[in-house]
Amino acid sequence: MQLSAYTKEFQTNLTIAFPVMMGQLGHVLVGLVDNIMIGRLGAAPLAAVSLGNSLVFIALSLGIGFSFAITPLIAEADGSGNIEQGRSYFHHGIILCGVNGILLFLLLLLAKPILNYMDQPPEVVALAIPYLEIVAFSMIPLMIFQAYKQFADGLSQTKYAMYATLIANVVNVIFNFLLIYGVWIFPRLELQGAAIGTLISRFFMLWFIWEILRRKKKFKSYFIWSKKELFKSAIFKRILALGFPTALQMLFEVAIFAGTVLLAGTLGTNPQAANQIALNLASMTFMIAVGLGVTATIRVGNQKGLKNYKNLRRVALSTFLLVFVIEAVFAVGFILLKDILPIMYIDNAEVIALAAQLLIIAALFQLSDGLQVVILGALRGLQDVKIPTIICFIAYWIIGFPVSIYFGSADNMGSMGIWMGLLAGLTASAVMLYFRFNYLSRKLIVEQP
Template sequence: MNLSDYTKEFSKNLQIAFPVMLGQLGHVMVGLVDNLMIGQLGPAPLAAVSLGNSLVFIALSLGIGFSFAITPLIAEADGAGDIEKGRNYFHHGILLCGINGILLFLLLLLSKPILYYLDQPPEVVDLAIPYLEIVAFSMLPLMIFQAFKQFADGLSQTKYAMYATLLANVVNIIFNYFLIYGIWIFPRLELEGAAIGTLISRFFMLWFIWVILRKKKKFAEYSKWTKKEFLKTAIFRRLLGLGFPTALQMLFEVAIFTATVFLAGTLGTNPQAANQIALNLASMTFMVAVGLGVTATIRVGNQKGLSQFKELRRIALSTFLLVFLIEAVFAIGFIALKDILPAFYIENTEVVLLAAQLLIVAALFQLSDGLQVVILGALRGLQDVRIPTIICFISYWIIGFPVSWYFGKEDQLGSMGIWLGLLAGLTASALMLYIRFDFLSKKLILNKKLKHQEKVWS
């Protein structure tokens, strides 16, 4: 194939991905706003947000991973024109995500004592606990929102979740401003104020997407609930069969980034604050790749439903090429602006210098980080989740974490060593996942060709 066979798909890929990118960036913007506003209070409060969110992100990865099972199943049903099957997956997905929200809320409350045993600065832990308690409750609306979002994404209707997320950010900024600093009639709550702002914005986000989807004709057939479709164990098994490995994939990746927070905390408050700044910036560019990963899931799922496997491979490769080019631009930007971006967060010179060093490594792993999440999305569209889960575990915890742990010590490379482990893990993941996709997509094409030949001969 010519290069144009792939680049001609860029427009459609971006059309689907752009709302997802903005929506995912909206999620990160909640953290960015918290960081920017709390950073004005000093390094310890900023480090506390980083520590509290480290546990939240682990819980979030599990919940979002389960919800991701909805998208490929809806996309395949939509490609095959089977509304009844899609409706069943959607309704059972809402129930599953609601249960997950409750369980994750309880899990976060029970995990609070862990923070006291992670060798973190005591003043940081004391600030993080109240923040964590409030944000934990936001798992309930957020998980149900994810069910609606992944359903709409599966139908290639990605803009509605974007609207909900962006408006929720406005709500978050307003309540943060009043509650963190004690403006107007509101009390000065500092970190707890930021947590309350996040909680309110997530309830708003769920309410908004529920209202907007129930009014659209596109979703009318999917909104009908009947007793005969309720609680089918086969559908729950299908969702769990896809959702549990996907949740593990996200857990393995998010957990190694969370481990950097704990490892940086052992180096002191300033290294932990610098680590939080670099993570927040890297997560914003990562969300662009997540948008293309969702696009890969949707389009591969559609082609799988149509049994158009050559088109499936071509479209998937076009998303891989597109994310590579976009992440290359981000990598150059990180290097060029490494001394400028951290200064927006905090005025502490040592923290800014440390964060600037970490952004150099972040620039290097932009390419592999973007590629691995989009390839995972394509494999999810093929409903191949078990082997990729093993690949993720090997990449992050057999290859990446030992590098972070050894070179991240104070007498080795410190914070830079921690991030070199991330680079090693993400690069290994991207390479192995591509090999997996290449094998499966070629196998599907070959099997279809052989079946066609058998029909001709018979």
Template structure:
């Protein structure tokens, strides 16, 4: 098949993906703004925010993983033009995400004391405790927002969540500034002010998206509460998709968190260099996340229509698109490896170490981008159990042991840690592609044979 058969889909793919990319980048940039503002208070408050967010982020990844179950089900129902089924998945998804938010909040409160047993400075842990309480509570409105966001994504309406996220990020920065430093009539709350700013922005984000979606005529039917009561079988369908997806995210978040701890064993400068390279690569990863959501939506639509040849062609177009985009970023990382670290720090050793890591990061841009988009396509097929196993094997059986053994000071140090990440992500991308190829060809074959029977 000619390359043009795939590249002609790039425009539509980008139209769907662009709002998701902007929303994700907004989260990264506001996190950067948070760090800069809290950093003005000193090293201990900044370390406390970093420690608190590392715990919250693990819970957040689990909740978002569950919410991802909504998108492929809505996309399939939309492709089949079955509004009743779509409404049922949407309304059950809201209940599921609300319960997840409450459970994650309680789980974080229960896990807080563990921070005192992880060898962290007591001053930092004490500062982190009230911060975690407030940010953990903000997971409740955030999870409900996720239900509305994934619903909109499933209907290919990704721009509304982008609007909500960008405006909420501005609200977050504003209230952080007012409450951290005590500007105008507001009290000086420092870290707790940063947490309250996060909570206010997430409540705002939820109500803003709810108002937009509910006011649009094309969504009106979905907001009419179904006559049938909540059904166990629908929750089971959401669980069967959501739980493995949550594990996928947990496995990936886990190995990157482990890389931070491994880098910390090498010293302050290697840990700082690791953080610089991770932050830069996380920004480019958000582009891939947007294309991954597009793959889920478009594959889910074609599955609903039963058009499996188109499904495979469109999915491959998303794989090629992310490969080309990440290749450009990879070249940029290599060419600018000595300049990009200067944005963060002027320490010569950190800059040198970070520049070396960016060479490896340039390579794993390709693997990381491909694996997240192929995962998105498999999610559109509602195939999540085998991909979960693939993620576990790739990151924890292949990637982590390499990071652990090559990441020792007497071996390759920071470079060894990142070679492990590269190995894990590459293994994931290859195995997931094999899985997608097998399933998509099998669907095409069955669809061809079925009419003859």
């Protein structure tokens, strides 16, 4: 098949993906704003945010990963024109995501004592615990927001979540400024102020998306609630069957990144602060790939509903090619700007130098990271989640993390060695997941009557 058969899909892919990219970048920008503002307070507060968020990101991966199950189900129902089925998935998804948010909040509170046993600098742990307590509560509005977001994404209406997230970021910036530094009548709360700003912005985000979706004509039929529809065990089971493995996929990846935070913490406060800077920058480019991953889920799910498997494969491959090109551009940017980007965060020569080294590896691994997240999105559109979950576990924890532990010790490669493990794990994931998609898509074409 000619290259133009794939490149002609780029515009459609980007039209769907752009609002998702901006919305996902909005989540990361919350962290970026927190990091930049807190970085002005010193290395220890910045490292404390990194440590506290290492647990939050694990919970976040479980919750967001679980909510991803809603999108392919809605997309398939939309592709086959079944509004009633789509409405049922939407309502059950909101209930499950709400319960999930409460459970994750409680889980984070119970996990607080773990920070005392992670061989982290004591001054960092003391600052991280109050920050974690407040951010943990924001999991409840965030998970319910995710249910609305994934529902709208499944209908290819990706712009509304973007609006909610970007406006919520403005709210976050305002309250961060007021509460971190104690401006006007507001008290100076430093890290706790950043956490409260995040909490307020996430409640605002939920209110905004609920308000805007319920008023739009396209969504009105989905907002008709019926008591008899609320508790259908078969629907709950189907969402759980897709959501639980998807949550594990995200958990395995986010946990290995959280593991790098803990490993960097054993090297000292400055290496941990540098690790946080490099992770935050890499996560922003990763969110571009997440947007294309959602696009792959939506478009593959639609084609699955239509039973057009040849087009399904072509559309999916076009998203793989597009993400590789985009991430390659960012890779060049990271290498060229490696000594400049860390200056945005902190005025500490050692931290800046360490972060610059890590950005060289980040430039390389984001190629693999981008590919693997988009291929996972395509497999999710096929509703294939169990085997990809096993692949993710092997890639990250059997291949990647042992490399990080071995090369990441102080007497070996240090921070650079930790990130070599990330590169190995993400590359292994991308290769194995591609083979899985290639096998399933070809099989569907061959077996189609």
